Amino acid sequence: GFAKIDNERELRNGYPEVIYCAGKTVEQVVKIIEFMLTKKNNILATRADKDTYEAVYKICPEAVYNELGRIITIRQKETKLTDNYIAIVSAGTSDLPVVEEATATAEILGNKVEKIVDVGVAGIHRLFDKLDIIRGAKVVIVVAGMEGALASVIGGLIDKPLIAVPTSVGYGTSFGGLTALLTMLNSCASGISVVNIDNGFGAAYSASMINHL
Amino acid sequence: GFAKIDNERELRNGYPEVIYCAGKTVEQVVKIIEFMLTKKNNILATRADKDTYEAVYKICPEAVYNELGRIITIRQKETKLTDNYIAIVSAGTSDLPVVEEATATAEILGNKVEKIVDVGVAGIHRLFDKLDIIRGAKVVIVVAGMEGALASVIGGLIDKPLIAVPTSVGYGTSFGGLTALLTMLNSCASGISVVNIDNGFGAAYSASMINHL
Amino acid sequence: GFAKIDNERELRNGYPEVIYCAGKTVEQVVKIIEFMLTKKNNILATRADKDTYEAVYKICPEAVYNELGRIITIRQKETKLTDNYIAIVSAGTSDLPVVEEATATAEILGNKVEKIVDVGVAGIHRLFDKLDIIRGAKVVIVVAGMEGALASVIGGLIDKPLIAVPTSVGYGTSFGGLTALLTMLNSCASGISVVNIDNGFGAAYSASMINHL
Amino acid sequence: GFAKIDNERELRNGYPEVIYCAGKTVEQVVKIIEFMLTKKNNILATRADKDTYEAVYKICPEAVYNELGRIITIRQKETKLTDNYIAIVSAGTSDLPVVEEATATAEILGNKVEKIVDVGVAGIHRLFDKLDIIRGAKVVIVVAGMEGALASVIGGLIDKPLIAVPTSVGYGTSFGGLTALLTMLNSCASGISVVNIDNGFGAAYSASMINHL
Amino acid sequence: GFAKIDNERELRNGYPEVIYCAGKTVEQVVKIIEFMLTKKNNILATRADKDTYEAVYKICPEAVYNELGRIITIRQKETKLTDNYIAIVSAGTSDLPVVEEATATAEILGNKVEKIVDVGVAGIHRLFDKLDIIRGAKVVIVVAGMEGALASVIGGLIDKPLIAVPTSVGYGTSFGGLTALLTMLNSCASGISVVNIDNGFGAAYSASMINHL
Amino acid sequence: GFAKIDNERELRNGYPEVIYCAGKTVEQVVKIIEFMLTKKNNILATRADKDTYEAVYKICPEAVYNELGRIITIRQKETKLTDNYIAIVSAGTSDLPVVEEATATAEILGNKVEKIVDVGVAGIHRLFDKLDIIRGAKVVIVVAGMEGALASVIGGLIDKPLIAVPTSVGYGTSFGGLTALLTMLNSCASGISVVNIDNGFGAAYSASMINHL
Amino acid sequence: GFAKIDNERELRNGYPEVIYCAGKTVEQVVKIIEFMLTKKNNILATRADKDTYEAVYKICPEAVYNELGRIITIRQKETKLTDNYIAIVSAGTSDLPVVEEATATAEILGNKVEKIVDVGVAGIHRLFDKLDIIRGAKVVIVVAGMEGALASVIGGLIDKPLIAVPTSVGYGTSFGGLTALLTMLNSCASGISVVNIDNGFGAAYSASMINHL
Amino acid sequence: GFAKIDNERELRNGYPEVIYCAGKTVEQVVKIIEFMLTKKNNILATRADKDTYEAVYKICPEAVYNELGRIITIRQKETKLTDNYIAIVSAGTSDLPVVEEATATAEILGNKVEKIVDVGVAGIHRLFDKLDIIRGAKVVIVVAGMEGALASVIGGLIDKPLIAVPTSVGYGTSFGGLTALLTMLNSCASGISVVNIDNGFGAAYSASMINHL
Numbered sequence A, B, C, D, E, F, G, H: 001g002f003a004k005i006d007n008e009r010e011l012r013n014g015y016p017e018v019i020y021c022a023g024k025t026v027e028q029v030v031k032i033i034e035f036m037l038t039k040k041n042n043i044l045a046t047r048a049d050k051d052t053y054e055a056v057y058k059i060c061p062e063a064v065y066n067e068l069g070r071i072i073t074i075r076q077k078e079t080k081l082t083d084n085y086i087a088i089v090s091a092g093t094s095d096l097p098v099v100e101e102a103t104a105t106a107e108i109l110g111n112k113v114e115k116i117v118d119v120g121v122a123g124i125h126r127l128f129d130k131l132d133i134i135r136g137a138k139v140v141i142v143v144a145g146m147e148g149a150l151a152s153v154i155g156g157l158i159d160k161p162l163i164a165v166p167t168s169v170g171y172g173t174s175f176g177g178l179t180a181l182l183t184m185l186n187s188c189a190s191g192i193s194v195v196n197i198d199n200g201f202g203a204a205y206s207a208s209m210i211n212h213l
């Protein structure tokens, strides 16, 4: 009735449909997961609040909830981890929810992940301390709010693809993440591409495709 | 005086500094190229108008000009081409300048390129005819103006990283490419990341990094 | 006092005044409906929350409430259904409230309706499965949030008028539906016209006028 | 090479591909028309400047140019005119270019057209003088710039579908037509749908679909 | 301490300082009123919620609260009413809060007021029924949300100054009243000036100045 | 054909139709003036470039051109000047074109005018020197670009209606006059209403209505 | 784990890291403060709600809370006050929270502060009464919402650096402080620089640097 | 007539009025300079094109023109240079015009200046090479376009006041400098204040005030 689960997505895109919970009722999410459970796939549900998780938990106690990242994962089959890793770097402590969404997504998609958090440009030496681990990644995700300058700085220091995620951290003219997004789109460093504000899921999905090449 | 060429960039980023000609005088561009020629690198100058090219040509007749893409290239050393290719797909004939900027960039960075142009969603069968060649690429660049829907459609059909380039093609509420950019950032297909409006160079630079992995 | 019901609207526009509940007190809505009941017309009240419905129900137990679509309908006279139908197509499960507002509106205006939901471009084969039923309609309503690309894709495949409704589904740069609106206004497919964000009512009203031609 | 003419569009959409000349070189437009002439279809090219027309004229002296509407038409086969007509109503003299684009489009698509110009709300009696002819149409196009209020006023007075075209006439906060567009999208009159700023072509295309029902 | 009441304002501007309650604590408002009571002026406090009123009532039981208009008035001295009146015209029932703010302001400033509500352009005959009373005013205030077209229509029909107040009534692209504001600023009717969104107070203040000339 | 001159406007609004030349061809303006000359009214044409004036001059050598204000006036009948005057105050030298448009409009509408220019807030004593003449007016027009603060300052010092005109003077974030407009709409001084950016004509028209009360 | 306190910041910037509480959990703030207490620095935490303060108070009863300014300060070592003072001037009572944030910041950074509040341009004589104290400062902070004109007026009257802070006080087109920000950026008075909306902290930090020169 | 030169500005602000040439006719600029020459002050005219300079040169051959910075200076009296210097740092070669406007302004205001250009974050080592000279300044101006990240990076490394100037260098979503402006306003480094886009003059004026403390 209300949903047409895209069963062929794994064939076409290499991964089954991901459930975007915002704007769906708890009942709708539960019914979609119920159906997908019968397909024996791993399941990923983003933007899930606690109520949704509790309802899902009732039909599937294997469901795991990352509260900060508001993400539900259900592993029904083993995924082989990549040898290469994705580096997920963030500017400040307030960006952690997006880091968590990205990490949970990358991991269920079978990627090894290295997290380097709170290394924003206000104290740039913190970044230089971690440069080797960032340079060792096959692809780098940079998560930053406010003015988002971290993406440019890292972009100028590495030779790997960089996916930038602006976050809604900030106030006033940060315009809910728009400023960080614009910064990242206009970076004078090359090799940076950008996803929607707070879209840790999308960044990890793209990075996973690259990491699996 | 007026410029500090970044000689270590090739070491750090895998490629020497690229010259962005907009906002520079012809004399400034010529002096920068003169200096870089002494370093024996391949040279790439974007957003170059015809006057700039003619002045560059005088000091370096090997300089090649792609008029539609407004890009000057000078090859001073051989680059080995990749076995994999980048697919560069565009929606309409009016998007060609950006396609050309991306192609010239990708090629001087040592990539094999397949161009598939004028396959926008108004006549979607044109896209389906070319799906195999798109799916065969290691990474796909999608160039589209107006509403930019082509990125979403292709993103839903492939399992490779996709870099979307919005173009300034359109009028009225296309807002000089902003609408296409927003479309691409909000795609319901996963695995899409985005660069600045008309930034064929940046898309190709990112794609090249991925294609060389 | 506070309202001047437009009694001649049915003569002028073919349908009596519709009540927009947002920004009105429950008491105001009840008094307007009380007055209109005396005119023996069918009554339509949009953007009605549950409290409003309950107060209306007390004075008129025939009132029907579509909770998802936040719409109250009261049928006081029979309407002959059209032979032709309006197809209402939507991209994702989260767009359902707007689909419901459009459907309830179209039906009380006397139209046969076919709903085709959750066929967004991330899994485009779902759309192709339903193309015959869409092509069979006299007029098509397309409801989509996020990047709104579904309107362009359908617009390129049919030869009937298409009314596109952007929804506020999405986050970040979806800007509460603005991105989907812009996409639809800039469609490279011809024959698409657009209504305000989340305006399922307005799309159905226009479609009904066309379906009754 | 640079274009993939969509030959099946007439089958799919009921009308062959229309050429959008903006952003194409004169040579590209000429080559596209040369190819389409061999298909014996009627040809429509919008946003064509005088130079483009002159180049087209050289290969096809039957080509007709509407200078105000910047539109080239070539009739290769007879089209039967509809019995019903489309009313094209405009607010001021400065809106005429868009009126012309809409009229030329509607006519080559086989529609009878009635033009009612310069009846903006600053002198509303001019509109009331023409109300009968507007009410007699099967579908109405309203073209207005500045504040675009004419669409709402007419929408409140008729019972036919109305397609509103905002124009870029105005200055300052008219923002190149954005204000008129917003006015039209938020009309308190029902039954109005909207196309892009200055998109006389798109309005006529939609209206023609409706007029042919 | 926290406020410098502008005691000379009546001399300079013809009316004592008006208290804008938004962003002030209840205590601050009470202290300002306490001080102003000692000056024996009439007192006007706008944007006052119910809590504020109740606290004011405790120190001054003569205080009157207009709940819809969120405005507190205290009359300490008689004001002679003007012979001329201000017409306050509004488009819909949802605009009433702004109408009430304007009316309460105009009245305490000593003006006779005529209210004509719910005569928006969707049913324009309702306006024509009231045209004589509008034309009889010395100055006209027009209050409208959504697309705000009422201001243009009235502006084209009268020869008196018209002050337009856009309201935040609407949704989606009404952008909290911005669309109505833009409409009013771009009116093709002459003699219209505009105040901030929902600023019934400001419109009445200007109208009162004119009505007292 | 292309225009419907609104002959009853003088009856309805107290003044005949004013010609807005932008977006009209020289021929159209000439034809409209030719027709209006036969009506023996005074004629006002705004936004007229020099070419338009020269063509008008050929058919009517009495036509006067204010080059800075880009305005053509033709006096065919005497107008009695008001006893009261309108004060037109401006912030900087660069605002003069708008001052001229306002002055020419006010004068042909029969108003006495006092101009006080270049008294912006950067040197506020210049304003205080002129305060008496400003306070003596029946209505005040304030013309200012950049940040437009002059309107607030004057508004706080007078007890007469003030019409503020933002100008497009400035650069960067002045956004072509938008900043000055926003400043004026949000003035903490009461009694200010606002017209469109650079709309000297509209301000003078409103002021004239007030000055004639 | 979740945070990398920047211990060298005092050396580099002259002051230890300041905690921005928004977007951090209470636990995170407490842990950061716990760590910093061990360093014996003075501690400043901005945007702290009452819950956060109470949790901090439990581990450190010396913590002081400025409720209006939402700021926590902990003094662990004496700071010598400057001889010069910073003047903090504000337009209205509603701007006080930002004044408080600026004052608390300036004071813990070791500055003498003079506050002059509620002297907005609607009653400009209030400002002139305080001009001597403003002119006596080494650097001036101006805090204003609504149209923000106060910054320009003061800027034109002093010869000291002025840092302007736009506040989110206002409604409608004040756009949450954007209008005041734009006003301040476009001031025709020279010597004004601007910080983010409501950023009392940032203004005080800059002013402190200047005051310590 | 058309201008009121602010002769007391030097007394009030420490420097005579500066002429903003944009929007003034050549004749107006010449007349203003003619008048100011009689006052024996140093003269500064910004945004002056070559034609203006040539006309000024005719009446005053001592006038000096900085073509890149579009600025005219006339020295009529000696100014003592400060011992401290202002560092003016820029990101790229395309930012030079703004650097020149700032430098010429700072110098005629009596400041020693150190320029450090082309040290943008794409090659951050170039910045580190110059850090000592930047740290040695009394106040630092940072000029950057595109994403403007340089201001944040420098702000995190110094303990002196920093004035950031966004430039209009860039394309697409750089929005004529708006992105760089937003970046700078939202910097996570403290001690940064910002001026209007391309306002090298304003930054230098503020910096000069600080440098003279």
Ligand SMILES: Nc1ncnc2c1ncn2[C@@H]1O[C@H](COP(=O)(O)O)[C@@H](O)[C@H]1O
Pocket (backbone or CB within 6 Å): A017, A018, A019, A020, A021, A046, A047, A199, A201, A202, B187, B188, B189, B190, C091, C092, C093, C094, C095, C118, C120, C122
């Ligand atoms: N957090 C997220 N951000 C963006 N897209 C998402 C997110 N989570 C899921 N999606 C995608 O959004 C689509 C949701 O469509 P639907 O569930 O039909 O409304 C799915 O195809 C997912 O691939």
Ligand SMILES: Nc1ncnc2c1ncn2[C@@H]1O[C@H](COP(=O)(O)O)[C@@H](O)[C@H]1O
Pocket (backbone or CB within 6 Å): D091, D092, D093, D094, D095, D118, D120, D122, E187, E188, E189, E190, F017, F018, F019, F020, F021, F046, F047, F199, F201, F202
């Ligand atoms: N400078 C101006 N700014 C705004 N409106 C104007 C101006 N000049 C004339 N108008 C009005 O704009 C309308 C022009 O409509 P039209 O000439 O039919 O395109 C007339 O009704 C005038 O009252």
Ligand SMILES: Nc1ncnc2c1ncn2[C@@H]1O[C@H](COP(=O)(O)O)[C@@H](O)[C@H]1O
Pocket (backbone or CB within 6 Å): F091, F092, F093, F094, F095, F118, F120, F122, G187, G188, G189, G190, H017, H018, H019, H020, H021, H046, H047, H199, H201, H202
């Ligand atoms: N480049 C500039 N950017 C911003 N303000 C300027 C600039 N040049 C001069 N000004 C100021 O702008 C004002 C110009 O006012 P006016 O010359 O009367 O139009 C003067 O007071 C100057 O202080």
Ligand SMILES: Nc1ncnc2c1ncn2[C@@H]1O[C@H](COP(=O)(O)O)[C@@H](O)[C@H]1O
Pocket (backbone or CB within 6 Å): E017, E018, E019, E020, E021, E046, E047, E199, E201, E202, F188, F189, F190, G091, G092, G093, G094, G095, G118, G120, G122
């Ligand atoms: N509803 C309102 N809208 C706009 N301005 C108002 C309103 N009510 C009062 N004011 C003005 O706002 C200012 C309030 O400043 P303050 O009380 O000092 O914050 C006063 O000068 C009033 O004239």
Ligand SMILES: [Mg+2]
Pocket (backbone or CB within 6 Å): A091, A092, A093, A118, G003, G004
């Ligand atoms: Mg941190």
Ligand SMILES: [Mg+2]
Pocket (backbone or CB within 6 Å): B091, B092, B093, B118, D003, D004
């Ligand atoms: Mg094509």
Ligand SMILES: [Mg+2]
Pocket (backbone or CB within 6 Å): A003, A004, C091, C092, C093, C118
């Ligand atoms: Mg779905």
Ligand SMILES: [Mg+2]
Pocket (backbone or CB within 6 Å): D091, D092, D093, D118, F003, F004
């Ligand atoms: Mg007209």
Ligand SMILES: [Mg+2]
Pocket (backbone or CB within 6 Å): C003, C004, E091, E092, E093, E118
């Ligand atoms: Mg109503």
Ligand SMILES: [Mg+2]
Pocket (backbone or CB within 6 Å): F091, F092, F093, F118, H003, H004
């Ligand atoms: Mg001046």
Ligand SMILES: [Mg+2]
Pocket (backbone or CB within 6 Å): E003, E004, G091, G092, G093, G118
């Ligand atoms: Mg106050």
Ligand SMILES: [Mg+2]
Pocket (backbone or CB within 6 Å): B003, B004, H091, H092, H093, H118
């Ligand atoms: Mg450089």
